[in-house]
Structures are given as C-alpha cells and as structure tokens.
Amino acid sequence: MKILGREPALWLGLLAILVKLGTAFGLPISTDQQALVNAAVAAVVGLTIAIAAHDGISAAVLGFVQAALALAVGFGLSWSPEQQAVVMSAAAAVVAMFVRTQVTAPVPATIRGSSRPVTRI
Template sequence: MPKLFGREPAIFLALAASVIKLLAAFVIDLSVDQQAVLNTVAAAVVGVLVAFIAVRDGQVAALLGLAQAALAAAVGFGLDMSAEDQAVLLSFVSVVLGMFERTQITAPMPADDVPTGEL
C-alpha cells in the first residue's frame, strides 16, 4: 500500500475531516444543518477512501470515520451537543478503538527471532 510521509493515507484523511469540523464549529458561520452536511460528507469520503485504500490496517480509521459521520448526522437531525462535547465524545471513541486496535496488531517477526539483548 502506498504511504504518505511513512503513514497510511487514512490518518491524513481523518485529520482533514477533523479540521473541517473545527473550522465549521469555530471559524465559519454555518447553520447546524450545514455543519452536519459538511461533516457527514467529509467523514463519508474518508470512510470510502479508507475502504478502498486500506487492506488490513484501516479498520480503526474506518470505524472512527463512521462514528464521526453518525455524530454529524445526529447533530444535523437535531441532537443538541456543543462542539466541545462532540470532541470529547469522539476522543473517547478514538481511545476505545485504539484499545481494540492494539489487540489486532501482530509483530513483524516471530518472538523467537527477536534479540534478547544479551551480548
């Protein structure tokens, strides 16, 4: 899979979606519906790109994109949640997904091939 600055492209797409959300919440004067549409589209694009780009290591990014899209859609449909509360909720989701991801990572070499540190 092609890498961007040594990282999976999904991480940069997730960052772009988060920046758009922050700009919509604090810089650009948009209605709640406009923010929800913008955030949903950005998160959906990230999810689609991750689905096509990621082979094995993109599950967490795709799930986080789905969570972002679901939250943005909920706000668009009337959920009264501040931008700060949304950030806290998505941070929690990110940590939970990170805990799951940790259990899914395999070492690049078998444990018996790892040097023991003995000289």
C-alpha cells in the same frame, strides 16, 4: 471490492441522486443536511471496504463515528463542541483498545540467551 456486484462509487452516486430526488419531491431536508447524509453514507461504505480488506479499520471506524456525529448535529442534536470531543475521544479509546489486541510485530520475537558474544579479531 464490489458491493452487490457494483463499485462503491456507483452506489454513492446513486444515493446522492436519490437524496436530491427525494428533496425535489418533498423530502424536508436542507442542502446542508443532504451533504451530511451523503457524508455519512460515504463513511459507511468506507467502513465496509476497510472491514472487507482487513486494513485501516481503526481509521475507518473513527471516520464513521465522526460522520455519524456530524449527521446527528446537522439534524438537530444540540451537543456542545466539548461533548462532541468527549464522544470522539471515547471512540478513539475503544478503537485503540481493540487494535492493541489485533496488532502483531512484523518480525518474530527472538529467544533471549540464544545469541553468542561477539569476538574481536
């Protein structure tokens, strides 16, 4: 899959360099915050790929929520670990509610009563 004609890894590398370049010329963020920005962007790219591929969307959404929460905490959100856990649990519940309606069995259901009894020889 390509994003605007380029591989996702190329975009991630470009963004990482742009963040470092910005920091070198006055963007007031720490190296930890740089790492959080890069992680959040990687989560967004992963979510985009999962949606485009129609596979693994639930894991990608949960990863995105986790990355966004880490980014927010890294930039000063003062939530306790318990509050963060509640948000992650709520996100997992919402994803599970969505996935439940989207998943189908790999084999079709059979109609009851259409089978014959087995006879012994």
